Amino acid sequence: MTRSIKKIGVFTSGGDSPGMNAAIRSVVRACVYHKIECVGIYRGYQGMIEGDFKPMDARSVNNIINKGGTILKSARCLEFKTAEGRKQAYDNLRKEGIDAFVVIGGDGSFTGAHIFAQEFNFPVMGIPGTIDNDIYGTTFTLGYDTALNTVVEVIDKIRDTASSHNRLFFIEVMGRDVGHIALNVGVGAGAEEILIPEEDLGLDRLLDSLKRSKASGKSSSIVVVAEGDTTGENVFELKKYVEKHLPIYDVRVSVLGHMQRGGAPSCYDRVLASRMGVSAVEALLKGESDKMVGVQDNKMIFTPISKAIKGHTVIDTELIRVSDILTI
Amino acid sequence: MTRSIKKIGVFTSGGDSPGMNAAIRSVVRACVYHKIECVGIYRGYQGMIEGDFKPMDARSVNNIINKGGTILKSARCLEFKTAEGRKQAYDNLRKEGIDAFVVIGGDGSFTGAHIFAQEFNFPVMGIPGTIDNDIYGTTFTLGYDTALNTVVEVIDKIRDTASSHNRLFFIEVMGRDVGHIALNVGVGAGAEEILIPEEDLGLDRLLDSLKRSKASGKSSSIVVVAEGDTTGENVFELKKYVEKHLPIYDVRVSVLGHMQRGGAPSCYDRVLASRMGVSAVEALLKGESDKMVGVQDNKMIFTPISKAIKGHTVIDTELIRVSDILTI
Amino acid sequence: MTRSIKKIGVFTSGGDSPGMNAAIRSVVRACVYHKIECVGIYRGYQGMIEGDFKPMDARSVNNIINKGGTILKSARCLEFKTAEGRKQAYDNLRKEGIDAFVVIGGDGSFTGAHIFAQEFNFPVMGIPGTIDNDIYGTTFTLGYDTALNTVVEVIDKIRDTASSHNRLFFIEVMGRDVGHIALNVGVGAGAEEILIPEEDLGLDRLLDSLKRSKASGKSSSIVVVAEGDTTGENVFELKKYVEKHLPIYDVRVSVLGHMQRGGAPSCYDRVLASRMGVSAVEALLKGESDKMVGVQDNKMIFTPISKAIKGHTVIDTELIRVSDILTI
Amino acid sequence: MTRSIKKIGVFTSGGDSPGMNAAIRSVVRACVYHKIECVGIYRGYQGMIEGDFKPMDARSVNNIINKGGTILKSARCLEFKTAEGRKQAYDNLRKEGIDAFVVIGGDGSFTGAHIFAQEFNFPVMGIPGTIDNDIYGTTFTLGYDTALNTVVEVIDKIRDTASSHNRLFFIEVMGRDVGHIALNVGVGAGAEEILIPEEDLGLDRLLDSLKRSKASGKSSSIVVVAEGDTTGENVFELKKYVEKHLPIYDVRVSVLGHMQRGGAPSCYDRVLASRMGVSAVEALLKGESDKMVGVQDNKMIFTPISKAIKGHTVIDTELIRVSDILTI
Incomplete structure (x- = not known):
């Protein structure tokens, strides 16, 4: 039988992403709306183990919907991978009277939540927050849309200077495992x-492509490289390779790094976070657990966390084809 | 039998929206890729009637993917509503050797295209370009996502000053018929x-809502008003009404206007435009006609234009509920 | 003899401007650095009269350097114009142990400070915070540079849509008395x-100018209008006038309004605020009073408030000439 | 005796910077205004040697005032350092009927212009365009203000994620020789x-500073490092050093790179470019030569190029002091 839920904990875990604050705000206010209590847990599972809790009311999340980062902080936590750590966390939650929690994070955070939910029959709900868009069960993750805008704005700037000097840039963007x-x-x-x-393009095809681009009369070339790409060892090696084998190019490198994780969330991410927060709370109140809320066809859907963490997102091969056509 | 298509015209029509240039680029390059010719038609149907054409090659659309507005210009055209006007347009297209066209625009532009396609058995394909997101057959229209970001950024700025002075702002945003x-x-x-x-909230409920907001301890209040809302006559009248009946507020008004139509498109709009342009061209080459390309569940779909212009988009009532919860 | 200063009050007053928070942060931390106390006064003179004070330490101003608005709120206060109001304010300051204050605001706020300083021999220092750049004794006021960037970014967006439709826009920007x-x-x-x-251009010369602009082959026209301009009654009347007398134009209007006051401050405004805050505190500690800190030739200068409020800023006539040349 | 000037060449040279296009536009339109011809020279001195010229009229610089980069392209040119190269350039200029030129660039570009002016008694005028602000004879160079805004916006984003994880970031910004x-x-x-x-802070004082920062309760730390700083070998070495000697910190690195050179210029840079372009043309027409236009105390000033290239800009030591105070 479902325990009646009177107090919900909320936290962010793993790498932060824009929209996490908007999701926290939504979880908190949905609790207030449904007349249950809400407790913020600082630094994810670490704070759960240390009992770093703070009651949240509707006003405590004022003016954060448009802020990057997470007011509840985030951390990775090795201790939660141990049974002792999880037991400590559970005891703290019970002591605080927390009946369920909403975790905002990625794959690793969800794995922890799933084990915890099973181990203690504790109601949990996941909200996918990561810029990488690599979580099965949702078309878009929180922060992904914002990161895309941050990166295109930066590449637009780099294009300005690339065009002025007829240069080739290798630009590394985030994505260790996926190329979204x-x-x-x-x-x-x-x-x-x-x-x-x-997709391993291969260095030969890269050179061919760059030759064609030069021949077509373009004034600059931009090659976007996901962190996890294996065509070259990394963007610096790619630069060296092209300089050696295709000396027609003046080559530069830019590694965008952590700026991709920050910034005010886009409208889409704010709305998505707002919807997901309410959905997560209401699902818990309806007795659901061990699921992740996602968006598909612009509607909220739920996926068992066990499936979400085992599934894989796939790259849009049709979009790869579109890209090939448009670079003509 | 389908006429073989060797030359495609492309134009923008009606109110412009961010992403139109990206769509033009995509149509042009998809033509080049498929080894057919592409002709730009200036100022929509007006230019078609006047024969204002310009051949486009791959390089003619360099560096426009990130530009707001439309390099082909746009206009409304009364003459195209007459049989004579359309006949003149048809003659010009045939003279130029144009076998099909892609129209980027909204409802009105599609209506013209549909009539033209029927009248002359001429292959046409539509791409939904409008910030209003009011076109049936696509979850998102080109420019909508960008406009959302433009507006939230402006409201964020207004919130800064509203909070500093504990003020109430009525902010009018675009949307004559729809509130998306x-x-x-x-x-x-x-x-x-x-x-x-x-949804007609009614002035009484507006006052109630504002009273609750003030009582809850918020330091400022923002009321977003779609152009077509009928609660008050307009934002200026709303201001007067609230000043009279709820003098606890210091009220200001802001009408955002045309800035909402401009600006560099968001990454989402650029990608959507890129996909739609290729899809539209390839659909024409496959013998399709009188359809509109749209996006649903992150995939390209096609809707007969006759259905697109008769259908209605519906407001997300679930999102209205989310909004009510979050303003607690 | 100069009273030794042990506690400084700081507040913002009048219309807010980006950079005010950065200035508050600077005043607070300069006090901490010099080992004196700092007290925030809410809502300007109103809070002074009501005794709305809050001790500030170095951490209380964390993460505000990049925020628009003012965490200390702002207000206009009629009561401070009365001797009774000022007496009440003085009593509150003395009760709180505040020996001096820094006021961040504009002309009106400085006038109050000057009278107060004279009346009670109370050390005060002014920091010019207003987007209008209309304060004598400083080349730039806090927030002005940010407002310029906000406005050009918006006009860039409007230009996109203006060009697409060959339209003329009248755009009203802030500036009731000055056209900076x-x-x-x-x-x-x-x-x-x-x-x-x-400068009253006159409606005839405006029409001439617009005719020339059209004849020169420009695809759009933007006319920027300061609030206080007297050429037409306002932008709506200007629109009507041009529509009547120069029907070659499709005319639109945009009133930018309060968004100009908000937003994250530019780097220049943040640095200027940082410098001014330190300078104001150190000037008080050196026994200075009744002065305003300003910037001239990229250096901090001081002007007696009595001179600052009597003086006038003058428009850069050379820049008017540059503008005339460049619109050719 | 001053040769009457009937045709002016304009070009950009060296590293590009935002505002260069605005300066080109200003030079071109000032020529049109003064009824003389203007010729664009592509790729700086390289194009001069190759005779890569293009006549410019008022409309050829439409819609570039807000674009980063340079429509005339830029390049470094070794050949111009030889007498033969310069002779070839001179012959090309005379053949084209160019009587004078305006060079928009930095130190190296000015050195070439100065030698050329002396060698051929050829009228030249310099406009300082570089983001580094390292040119003697002007308080601000073109592009510097824009670069400052670009960088603070990026650091704001990095701060979001740094705060969420209590991290320390070393952020490398441009500035090989100067720290502006x-x-x-x-x-x-x-x-x-x-x-x-x-200023060589020294690794010991860096560690002390970071220890103090941690102790003060700050949730994140940002260390900005100019490319040319010698405290550590580079940001990667600084990271290693701190990780080794101050393991309380989780350290990350970000190298901002070329994005700092691009982007739409700030309003200040656009206005500065507009003023400088007109001033440079009018100075040539008045018979001035071998000078650089600069801004001081918000007014245009002229400095002999020979002085500009020998002089040094000095860092604002007062601002270093302000920085020390504010990081308390």
Whole structure:
């Protein structure tokens, strides 16, 4: 039988992403709306183990919907991977009277939540927050849309100077395992080539592509490279390789790094976070557990966390084709 | 039998929206890729009637993917509503050797295209370009996502000064017939109330809502109002009404206007435009006609234009509920 | 003899402007650095009269350097114009142990400070915070640079849609008495005409100018109008006049309004605020009073408040000439 | 005797910077206004040697005032350092009927112009265009203000994620020889420490500073490092050093790179470019030569190029002091 839920904990875990604050705000206010209590847990599972809790009311989340980062902080926590750690966390939650929690994070955070939910028959609900868009069960993760905009704006700036000097730039963007960011910003910024982990273009085809681009009369070339791409060892090696084998190019490198994780969330991410927060709370109140809320066809859907963490997102091969056509 | 297509015309029509240039680029390059010719038609149907054509090659659309507005210009054209006007347009297209066209625009532009396609058995394909997101057959129209971001950024700025002075702002955003922009930016900017054409809140409930907002301890209030809302006559009248009946507020008004139509498109709009342009060209080459390309569940879909112009988009009532919860 | 200063009050007053928070932060931390106490006074003179004080330490101003608005709120206060009001304020300051204050605001706020300083021999220092750049004794006021950037970015967006439709826009920007914003954004956005209070262009010359602009082959026209301009009654009347007398134009209007007061401050405004805050505190500690800190030739200067409020800023006539040349 | 000037060449040279296009536009239109011809020279001195010229009229510079980069392209040119190269350039200019030129660039470009002016008694005028602000004879160079804003916006984003994880970031910004960018964005972004070439802080004092910052309760630390700083070998070495000697910190690195050179210019840079372009043309027409236009105390001033290239800009030591105070 479902325990009646009177107090919900909320926290952010793993790498932060824009929209996490908007999701926290939504969880908190949905609790207030449904007349239950809400407690913020600082630094994810670490704070759960340390009992770093703070009651949240509707006003405590004023003016955060448009802020990057997470007011509840985030951390990775090794201790939660141990049974002792989880037991300590559970005891703290019970002591605080917390009946359920909403975790905002990625794959690793969800794995922890799933084990915890099973171990203690504790109601949990996940909200996918990561810029990488690599979580099964949702078309878009929180922060992904914002990161895409951040990156295309930066590439637009780099294009300005690349065009002025007829240069070639290798631009590394986030994506250790998946190429969603690289592929979309590559199309969005009109990149001449896009290198993603899902597809090994090969150095020969890269050179061919760059030769064609030069021959076509373009004044600059941008190659977007996902972190996890294996065509070259990394963007610096790619630069060296091209300089050696295709000396017609003046080559530069840019590694965008952590700026991709920050910034005010886009409207889409704010709305998505707002919807997901309410959905997560209401699902818990309806007795659901161990699920992740996602968006599909612009509607909220739920996926068992066990499926979400086992599933894989797939790259949009049709978009790769579109990219090839447009770089003509 | 389908006439073989060797030359495609492309134009923008009606109110412009961010992403139109990206769509033009995509149509042009998809033509080049498929080894057919592409002709730009200036100022929509007006230019078609006047024969204002320009051949486009791959390089003619360099560096426009990130530009607002439309390099092909746009206009409304009364003459195309007459049989004579359309006949003149048809003659010009045939003289130029144009076998099909892609129209980027909204409802009115599609109506013209549909009549033209029927009248002359001429292959046409539509791409939905409007910030209003009011076209049946696509979850998102080109420019909508960008407009949402433009508006939330502006409201964020207004919130700064509203909070400093504990003020109430009525902010008018675009949307003569539909409240999609208002509802989404309202949620995204954390507006205290949202007034849309689809729902007449009523002045009494508006006052109640504002009283509750003040009582809850908020330091400022933002009410987002769609142009077409009928709660008050307009934002200026709303201001007067509230000043008279709820003098606890210091009220200001802001009408955002045409800035909402401009600006560099968001990554999402650039990618959507890129996909739609290729899809439209390839659909024509496959013998399709009189259809509109749209996006649903992140995939390209096609809807007969006759259905697109008769159908209606519906406001997301679930999002209205989310908004009510979050303004607590 | 100078009283030794152990506790300084700081507040913002009048219309808010970006950079005020950065200035508050600077005043607070300069006090901490010099080992004196700092007290925030809410809502300007109103809070002084009501005793709405809050001790500030170095951490209380964390993460505000990049926030628009003012965490200390702002207000206009009629009561401070009375001797009784000022006496009440003085009593509250003394009770709180406040020996001096820094006021961040504009002309009106400085006038109050000057009278107060004279009346009670109380050390005060002014920091010019207003987007209008209309304060004598400083080349730039806090928030002015940010407002210029906000406005040119918006006009860039409007230009996109104006060009797409070959339209003429009248854009009203802030500046009731002075045309600094209008003139600079007009030049910066490449406006075809600029209407400012300092110069009555006259409706005839406006029409001539617009005719020339059209004849020169420009695809759109932007006329920037300062609020206080007297060429037409306002932008709506200007629209009507041009529609009547120059029907070649499709005319639109945009009133930018309060968004100009908000937003994250530019780097220049943040640095200027940081410098001014330290300078103001150190001047008080050196025994200075009744002065305003300003910037001239990139250096901090001081002007007696009595001179600052009597003086006038003058429009840069050379820049008007540059504008005329560039709109050719 | 001054040769009457009937045709002026204009070009950009060296590293590009935002505002160069605005300066080109200003030079071109000032020529049109004064009824003389203007010729664009592509790729700086390289295009001069190759005769890569293009006549410019008022409309050829439409819609570029807000674009980063340079429509005339830029390049470095070794050949111009030889007498033969310069002779070839001179012959080309005379053949084209060009009587004088305006060079928009930095130190190196000015050195070439100065030699050329002396060698051929050819009228030249310089406009300082570089983001580094390292040119003697002007308080601000074109592009510097824009770069400052670009960088603080990026650091604001990095701060979001740094705060969420309590991390320390070393952020490398441009400035091989001078620390103007680093110092100003450091103050503007509230950096905990700023490392510039003009001052060797020393690794010990860096550690002390970081320890103090941690102890003060700050949730994140940002250290801005100019490229040319010598405290550590580079940001990667600084990271390693701190990780080794101050393991309380989780350290990350970000190298901002070329994005700093691009982007739409700020209003200030657009206005400055507009003023400088007109001033440069009018100075040539008055018979001036071998000078650089600059801005001082918000007024146009002229400095002999020979002095500009020998002089040094000095870091604002008062601002270093302000920075030290504010990081308390």
